[in-house]
Amino acid sequence: MLKLGMRSKFLYNSASEQEIHLAMTELLRLKYKDLLWWHTPNGSYYGSRKQAARQGLLMRKMGLRPGVPDLFFPSLKLFVEIKNAKGKCSESQIEVMNRLEECGYRCEVLRDVATLVD
Secondary structure (H helix, E strand, O other): OOOOOOOOOHHHOOOOOOHHHHHHHHHHHHHOOOOOOOOOOOOOOOOOOOOOOOHHHHHHHHHOOOOOOOOEEEHHOOEEEEEEOOOOOOHHHHHHHHHHHHOOEEEEEOOOOHHOOO
């Protein structure tokens, strides 16, 4: 576990998943510049409902898989799902994380910046 020494609203229960995610990625960019990682944007659609529906269909045809965790750190063999204090993993998220663990990857659910795992 990394001890980050960071105190902000992102350490408390009031932060949304998006706020926690943004705080984590900002920290990664600032403190861990050489660490290779990325976000898998499952369910991030923009535009009108019609555009979002078309984009979602196209993404599924291209291989989008529901349940894939938010962040991947290849050199650490680590997948991270970000949830707020009240957030729960969906059935598809649990299924994918179980399958990833069977393949030798580590999967973590993080709820605040202070528990960011290396």
